[in-house]
Amino acid sequence: MELNEQEVIRRENLEQLREMGINPYPAAEFKINATTSDIKQSFKKDEVKQVTIAGRIMSRRMMGKAAFVELQDPYGRIQLYINRDDICTGENKDLYNIVFKKLLDLGDIIGVEGHVFSTKTGEISIHVKQLQVLSKSLRPLPVVKHKEGVAYDAFLDPEQRYRQRYVDLIVNQGVKEVFLKRTKIFQSMRQFFITKGYVEVDTPVLQSIPGGASARPFVSHHEALNIPLYLRIANELYLKRLIVGGFDGVFEFSRNFR
Structure with a gap:
């Protein structure tokens, strides 16, 4: 380089x-x-x-x-x-x-x-x-100068901000607050469900049969088992199985891939 x-x-x-x-x-x-x-x-x-x-x-x-x-x-x-x-x-x-x-x-x-x-x-x-x-x-x-609440030469290009999020966090005041607020929102939601008796669970990210209506899944391959696997589109089918298995209430903060 x-x-x-x-x-x-x-x-x-x-x-x-x-x-x-x-x-x-x-x-x-x-x-x-x-x-x-x-x-x-x-x-x-x-x-x-x-x-x-x-x-x-x-x-x-x-x-x-x-x-x-x-x-x-x-x-x-x-x-x-x-x-x-x-x-x-x-x-x-x-x-x-x-x-x-x-x-x-x-x-x-x-x-x-x-x-x-x-x-x-x-x-x-x-x-x-x-x-x-x-x-x-x-x-x-990037040198971002602030004067009387106005930012000059701001680091605002979306492509650079998303590809170099660490730079965005360093030079743009306020961006870190968004991340912290997101964390607090999740913590609040988690605490709410827990106090209501729900159980937090993890469901499979790689699924042999993708569920999620008509959305098209990302396809992968399991070398050891020699079978196709799919990144999950939705996790609701696995959550419903847990309800069938005897849990009163379950929840998950899942990453879905569409």
């Missing part, structure tokens, strides 16, 4: 990190004690709270010896304030001047430790005192 310019540069950055003794694959264990949502919900202006958090770099603004970074974890995003002399307390400033400024890219995963504060504009942020590289992203992410 031919690499584009960005992918080549990122691999070169990876090699330089390794030469400096930093190996992101696999990274050393990094224990966190907070998440973005925890920090924002529990923030108090008169309290100095130390936090350790990890996440993906989504944007950054460099200002000489200091920088602002937008960090994303599974629960949201938060701003980091990184000062060169804070994370490089000795004479060696390579962690900031080389690693952070030159070898880290958007999409890389880092772990940071610092205290929570509020900027002059009222944004809850983390003043970073320690920084650790956890993983290197070898492929660039």
Whole structure:
């Protein structure tokens, strides 16, 4: 596979990190004690709270010896304030001047430790005192910029979103909520049936006789038995057999193939 310019540069950055003794694959264990949502919900202006958090770099603004970074974890995003002399307390400033400024890219995963504060504009942020590289992203992410609730250069192409759902989840805020809501809906339905005395079951996905009215099934072949099998179109016949067998009520969240 031919690499584009960005992918080549990122691999070169990876090699330089390794030469400096930093190996992101696999990274050393990094224990966190907070998440973005925890920090924002529990923030108090008169309290100095130390936090350790990890996440993906989504944007950054460099200002000489200091920088602002937008960090994303599974629960949201938060701003980091990184000062060169804070994370490089000795004479060696390579962690900031080389690693952070030159070898880290958007999409890389880092772990940071610092205290929570509020900027002059009222944004809850983390003043970073320690920084650790956890993983290197070898492929660039689409850069989606948000300003006043409007997304610019959004990742909206349906073909790309469905084929690269992981990218869709990373860059498009709100997509993850759809997945979580779907899970909660299924959990609610499952709990409802269970409280009513129904039993959750599994029925065959490969069937010797496909049921499902006039729908056309996908055909497969069982090598050991030398028989044709069909991906199920419907599961109701097997559920009815369980009722005949003595169950009062059964249910299944089944994948059907039409």
